[in-house]
Amino acid sequence: MSETNEAVVIRGGKDLPGFHKVLGYEQVSWDEDVAVISVELQPHHLNLAGVIHGGVLTSLLDIALAQAGTYCPYPGRMRKAITLSLTTTFTGQCSGGVITVTGQKRAGGTRIFNSSGEVRDAEGNLLAMGEGTFRVRSGSESPEGVPV
Amino acid sequence: MSETNEAVVIRGGKDLPGFHKVLGYEQVSWDEDVAVISVELQPHHLNLAGVIHGGVLTSLLDIALAQAGTYCPYPGRMRKAITLSLTTTFTGQCSGGVITVTGQKRAGGTRIFNSSGEVRDAEGNLLAMGEGTFRVRSGSESPEGVPV
Amino acid sequence: MSETNEAVVIRGGKDLPGFHKVLGYEQVSWDEDVAVISVELQPHHLNLAGVIHGGVLTSLLDIALAQAGTYCPYPGRMRKAITLSLTTTFTGQCSGGVITVTGQKRAGGTRIFNSSGEVRDAEGNLLAMGEGTFRVRSGSESPEGVPV
Amino acid sequence: MSETNEAVVIRGGKDLPGFHKVLGYEQVSWDEDVAVISVELQPHHLNLAGVIHGGVLTSLLDIALAQAGTYCPYPGRMRKAITLSLTTTFTGQCSGGVITVTGQKRAGGTRIFNSSGEVRDAEGNLLAMGEGTFRVRSGSESPEGVPV
Numbered sequence: 100m101s102e103t104n105e106a107v108v109i110r111g112g113k114d115l116p117g118f119h120k121v122l123g124y125e126q127v128s129w130d131e132d133v134a135v136i137s138v139e140l141q142p143h144h145l146n147l148a149g150v151i152h153g154g155v156l157t158s159l160l161d162i163a164l165a166q167a168g169t170y171c172p173y174p175g176r177m178r179k180a181i182t183l184s185l186t187t188t189f190t191g192q193c194s195g196g197v198i199t200v201t202g203q204k205r206a207g208g209t210r211i212f213n214s215s216g217e218v219r220d221a222e223g224n225l226l227a228m229g230e231g232t233f234r235v236r237s238g239s240e241s242p243e244g245v246p247v
Numbered sequence: 248m249s250e251t252n253e254a255v256v257i258r259g260g261k262d263l264p265g266f267h268k269v270l271g272y273e274q275v276s277w278d279e280d281v282a283v284i285s286v287e288l289q290p291h292h293l294n295l296a297g298v299i300h301g302g303v304l305t306s307l308l309d310i311a312l313a314q315a316g317t318y319c320p321y322p323g324r325m326r327k328a329i330t331l332s333l334t335t336t337f338t339g340q341c342s343g344g345v346i347t348v349t350g351q352k353r354a355g356g357t358r359i360f361n362s363s364g365e366v367r368d369a370e371g372n373l374l375a376m377g378e379g380t381f382r383v384r385s386g387s388e389s390p391e392g393v394p395v
Numbered sequence: 396m397s398e399t400n401e402a403v404v405i406r407g408g409k410d411l412p413g414f415h416k417v418l419g420y421e422q423v424s425w426d427e428d429v430a431v432i433s434v435e436l437q438p439h440h441l442n443l444a445g446v447i448h449g450g451v452l453t454s455l456l457d458i459a460l461a462q463a464g465t466y467c468p469y470p471g472r473m474r475k476a477i478t479l480s481l482t483t484t485f486t487g488q489c490s491g492g493v494i495t496v497t498g499q500k501r502a503g504g505t506r507i508f509n510s511s512g513e514v515r516d517a518e519g520n521l522l523a524m525g526e527g528t529f530r531v532r533s534g535s536e537s538p539e540g541v542p543v
Numbered sequence: 544m545s546e547t548n549e550a551v552v553i554r555g556g557k558d559l560p561g562f563h564k565v566l567g568y569e570q571v572s573w574d575e576d577v578a579v580i581s582v583e584l585q586p587h588h589l590n591l592a593g594v595i596h597g598g599v600l601t602s603l604l605d606i607a608l609a610q611a612g613t614y615c616p617y618p619g620r621m622r623k624a625i626t627l628s629l630t631t632t633f634t635g636q637c638s639g640g641v642i643t644v645t646g647q648k649r650a651g652g653t654r655i656f657n658s659s660g661e662v663r664d665a666e667g668n669l670l671a672m673g674e675g676t677f678r679v680r681s682g683s684e685s686p687e688g689v690p691v
Contacts, residue, residue, distance in 0.1 A: 117293040118300035121269055145265040152266035153309045153330045158302025182301045183507065184480045184528045186334040186630040188657045188674045190650030206634030206669050211479065211530065213632045215659070215672055225650050228659055230632045230674060232480045232528060234507065331655065332628045332676045334482040336509050336526045338502030354486030354521050359627065359678065361484045363511070363524055373502050376511055378484045378526060380628045380676055382655065413589040414596035417565055441561040448562035449626045450602025457597045478597045482630040 112136070112162075122158055124200075132204040134166035139197045150192040151226065156218050157187045160229040163202030164214035168233055171244040178244035179236040180212070187229040196221035207233075209240050260284070260310075270306055272348075280352040282314035287345045298340040299374065304366050305335045308377040311350030312362035316381055319392040326392035327384040328360070335377040344369035355381075357388050408432070408458075418454055420496070428500040430462035435493045446488040447522065452514050453483045456525040459498030460510035464529055467540040474540035475532040476508070483525040492517035503529075505536050556580070556606075566602055568644070576648040578610035583641045594636040595670065600662050601631045604673040607646030608658035612677055615688040622688035623680040624656070631673040640665035651677075653684050 112124035121143070127135035136159065138144070146152040161182055169178035202216035212233050218226040238245045260272035269291070275283035284307065286292070294300040309330055317326035350364035360381050366374040386393045408420035417439070423431035432455065434440070442448040457478055465474035498512035508529050514522040534541045556568035565587070571579040580603065582588070590596040605626055613622035646660035656677050662670040682689045 115295065117291055117295065118302060119295065121291050122302070143265055143269050147263065147265065147267065148327070152306070153333065154270070154302065154306025155266060157305035157309065157333065157335070158300070161301045161305065179296070182337050183509075184334070184336045184482075184526070185301065185305065186332070186480075186482055186674060187305070188332045188649075188659075188676060189330050190657050205632075205672060213479075213634050213672070215632075228649060228657070228674060230480070230630060230672060232632055331657075332630075332674070334526060334628075334630055336501075336511075336528060338509050353484075353524060361486050361524070361627075363484075376501060376509070376526060378482060378524060378628070380484055411591065413587055413591065414599060415591065417587050418598070439561055439565050443559065443561065443563065444623070448602070449605045449629065450566070450598060451562060453601035453605065453629065453631070454596065454598025457601065475592070478633050480630070480632045481597065481601065482628070483601070484628045485626050 118158070122155065124159060124162070127199065129166055129170055131170045132167055134163050134202045135199065136163050137197050137199045140195050145194065150194045151198070153189055156189065156227040157185065157229070159200045159218060160187055160202070160216055160227065161185055161231065163200040164216050164229065164231040165233055167202035167204040167214045167216070168207060168212035169235070169239065171242060173243060175247055176244045177247050178239035180233040180239065181236060183232045183234055185229060185231040187227055189227050191220070191224050191226040193220040193224070193226060198226065210235050266306070270303065272307065272310070275347065277314055277318055279318045280315055282311050282350045283347065284311050285345050285347045288343050293342065298342045299346070301337060304337065304375040305333065305377070307348045307366060308335055308350070308364055308375065309333055309379065311348040312364050312377065312379040313381055315350035315352040315362045315364070316355060316360035317383070317387065319390060321391060323395055324392045325395050326387035328381040328387065329384060331380045331382055333377060333379040335375055337375050339368070339372050339374045341368040341372070341374060346374065358383050414454070418451065420455065420458070423495065425462055425466060427466045428463055430459050430498045431495060432459050433493050433495045436491050441490065446490045447494070449485060452485065452523040453481065453525070455496045455514060456483055456498070456512055456523065457481055457527065459496040460512050460525065460527040461529055463498035463500040463510045463512070464503060464508035465531070465535065467538060469539060471543055472540045473543050474535035476529040476535065477532060479528045479530055481525060481527040483523055485523050487516070487520050487522040489516040489520070489522060494522065506531050562602070566599065568603060568606070571643065573610055573614060575614045576611055578607050578646045579643065580607050581641050581643045584639050589638065594638045595642070597633055600633065600671040601629065601673070603644040603662060604631055604646070604660055604671065605629050605675065607644040608660050608673065608675040609677055611646035611648040611658045611660070612651060612656035613679070613683065615686060617687060619691055620688045621691050622683035624677040624683065625680060627676045627678055629673060629675040631671055633671050635664070635668050635670045637664040637668070637670060642670065654679050
């Protein structure tokens with residue numbers, strides 16, 4: 100969990116289109132079996148009560164848990180997976196600051212893998228935890244992956 | 248599942264701040280134990296592969312399942328709940344058009360309730376299904392709810 | 396959901412070894428995409444409070460949801476799947492009588508399928524609902540399946 | 544995670560009635576926020592393929608996760624909780640030997656708590672992981688609990 104390489108930088112959510120840009124996450128680290136992303140909360144991440152929306156927590160867990168099983172060390176290449184199921188347990192709330200999401204691959208073979216992870220606020224309080232099952236897309240089974 | 252009242256109109260996501268506005272849903276209907284919302288997919292709802300991001304599906308299920316257990320018939324008032332756990336099974340993909348999310352309360356007492364629901368694309372294909380457990384917030388136990 | 400054939404009769408839990416015998420379920424019906432089993436509750440199905448143990452509910456949902464995606468119309472043959480993930484929401488309790496578990500396949504391709512289902516007591520009250528994701532075992536992709 | 548006291552001994556599944564006796568677990572340890580149980584697999588824990596039935600894994604996770612949030616240090620007394628939701632991700636298989644189930648309380652207040660946990664075989668391989676949300680029963684909010 101040390102160096103960030105180019106591939107990691109490229110895939111920080113802020114530089115990506117679509118829903119990734121909405122979430123606006125930074126890639127803290129990404130290594131074999133472990134991925135960490137962080138988000139500085141903005142008003143558009145909050146719900147009507149002014150705290151982080153549960154959907155932001157599930158979305159970020161989905162991303163970090165998928166990343167944990169699809170590390171690709173080669174710049175300009177990536178590995179892809181689709182989520183089969185995702186479960187989230189909500190354990191806390193926060194209304195601002197930087198939250199950190201950690202995903203860890205827990206098991207898996209060539210095509211299916213399982214991850215778990217958690218979201219913590221800036222003080223380290225647990226906001227949510229989750230588990231997911233993923234299917235590796237064709238072409239993404241080996242570390243070489245496919246072009247970005 | 249018939250009339251839309253003022254409370255329903257007020258709470259369509261497009262007119263709300265924060266993450267609700269990002270999701271941009273319309274309130275199709277909202278009655279005792281059943282809520283329906285819809286979203287016309289925009290580029291910011293998609294993932295890197297150009298299909299709806301899993302986090303959009305989980306977020307919309309969270310909202311419709313919570314609504315199913317917090318119907319409030321009085322304009323200008325609402326009932327609030329927090330999500331304890333949410334699980335989503337992903338069953339399909341789509342890249343555009345209007346998707347519809349239905350939440351149904353399945354059981355529950357004064358403080359805790361359970362809902363299930365599904366997301367379908369414009370052709371009726373199942374995109375995701377989910378289950379959630381919710382806790383009613385203080386003051387929201389009765390149909391009168393609290394001021395918006 | 397009509398006729399019971401020999402394959403169905405053979406696979407009622409009472410006639411099977413191992414944990415299936417412990418659960419002691421009857422096969423009410425088993426057709427393409429839908430399976431129904433029932434259990435007459437015995438003291439060994441209960442918890443310390445004298446009501447059905449949560450583990451009995453999850454176990455029965457696991458079986459009915461897997462069956463829903465592995466119907467095999469040929470006597471003496473069967474199709475096999477393994478559970479990737481299972482979630483259960485507990486909505487009620489009961490201490491005796493016959494409970495009925497229904498599993499329905501909701502989506503899926505050749506190798507992965509998704510089911511949802513529910514457990515009801517003799518009066519029709521909802522005791523639990525659940526969702527599962529399953530992987531079809533090699534040789535079980537087609538309706539012909541493999542020898543029992 | 545050190546001493547076993549009388550309350551712990553009393554509640555090992557082998558000495559309990561009902562479904563607890565079927566599961567036949569030993570209480571390895573039980574302390575504030577962490578519980579560990581183990582089972583020496585018997586033929587009645589297996590499925591038709593001769594490996595541990597998924598329902599055994601979900602049942603044991605249900606017990607260990609509930610215990611993690613209901614530790615009671617007073618002999619002859621206990622604290623009770625009911626499971627609201629439980630999710631299990633299945634990651635491995637085994638056909639015999641002693642399996643160990645660890646439950647850890649992750650968050651929670653007076654009435655609701657959340658746990659996660661895992662099941663490992665005798666070689667330490669991960670068989671399953673899970674998350675649960677529980678409601679503490681009336682009278683069980685404080686460490687004193689209620690009489691067994």
